[in-house]
Amino acid sequence: MYRATVSLAENLNSIQQRISIACQRAGREPTSVGLLAVAKTHPPEAVSAAANLGLSLFGENKVQEARAKIPLCPGRLRWHFIGHLQSNKCREAVELFAMIESVDSLALAQEINRRAEAAAKTMPILLEVNVAGEASKFGYQPERLLAELKAINALPRIEIHGLMAVPPWSPLPENSRPHFRRLRELKLQCEQILAAPMPHLSMGMSGDFEVAIEEGATIVRVGTALFGKRTSVRANPVAE
Numbered sequence: 759m760y761r762a763t764v765s766l767a768e769n770l771n772s773i774q775q776r777i778s779i780a781c782q783r784a785g786r787e788p789t790s791v792g793l794l795a796v797a798k799t800h801p802p803e804a805v806s807a808a809a810n811l812g813l814s815l816f817g818e819n820k821v822q823e824a825r826a827k828i829p830l831c832p833g834r835l836r837w838h839f840i841g842h843l844q845s846n847k848c849r850e851a852v853e854l855f856a857m858i859e860s861v862d863s864l865a866l867a868q869e870i871n872r873r874a875e876a877a878a879k880t881m882p883i884l885l886e887v888n889v890a891g892e893a894s895k896f897g898y899q900p901e902r903l904l905a906e907l908k909a910i911n912a913l914p915r916i917e918i919h920g921l922m923a924v925p926p927w928s929p930l931p932e933n934s935r936p937h938f939r940r941l942r943e944l945k946l947q948c949e950q951i952l953a954a955p956m957p958h959l960s961m962g963m964s965g966d967f968e969v970a971i972e973e974g975a976t977i978v979r980v981g982t983a984l985f986g987k988r989t990s991v992r993a994n995p996v997a998e
């Protein structure tokens with residue numbers, strides 16, 4: 759048995775309570791917030807234990823890790839890709855994932871479209887935004903996103919489901935609020951340009967998901983608060 763099962767159950771319980779309290783504060787239904795369990799660096803046993811507790815939505819940030827792990831996990835789970843995607847990994851990403859949350863260029867969207875067509879699939883995506891304009895981070899600059907949005911939306915095998923962001927790390931969750939708000943406003947602008955609703959705002963991690971929920975998150979991506987600290991060296995790549 760996966761040894762962390764007991765604390766996993768406790769962690770999940772406390773996360774769900776925090777989600778539900780944040781929803782109450784924001785006047786939202788707890789069912790309007792999806793909990794995406796970020797499994798990067800954690801073994802398939804951890805994923806199976808989380809699945810046994812009722813979780814069904816999982817995230818990975820490396821195609822290579824996902825390729826090895828996903829086949830060892832229960833088959834009924836849904837996986838989202840949340841890391842930087844290189845074009846030479848698109849074929850595999852399209853196979854492994856139900857959604858790619860981190861699309862940040864037209865070229866990448868075109869490659870995903872090409873690979874989805876070859877696999878006779880349609881790929882749901884989120885567009886990742888570099889909300890604070892950090893030089894060290896991936897993600898669209900907002901102006902560029904607005905300029906390329908229609909071209910991405912025109913790709914026949916791509917479905918834009920919303921926006922995703924990772925704000926600058928801060929020990930104070932309130933520091934993330936303006937960035938979450940910016941993402942929400944940007945989603946409204948995108949919806950106006952496309953004249954269609956986009957259902958998802960993927961924002962909020964272990965340290966700030968309650969603030970994200972108050973600002974409209976529909977997917978919160980939680981790793982550490984659920985599975986505990988990541989110990990692998992891969993836990994903190996430079997690009998993160």
Ligand SMILES: *Cc1c(COP(=O)(O)O)cnc(C)c1O
Binds near residue numbers: 924964965980
């Ligand atoms: C690792 C990661 C998370 C989870 O971060 P925690 O602070 O461990 O909850 C969320 N989103 C992305 C894109 C990540 O890479």
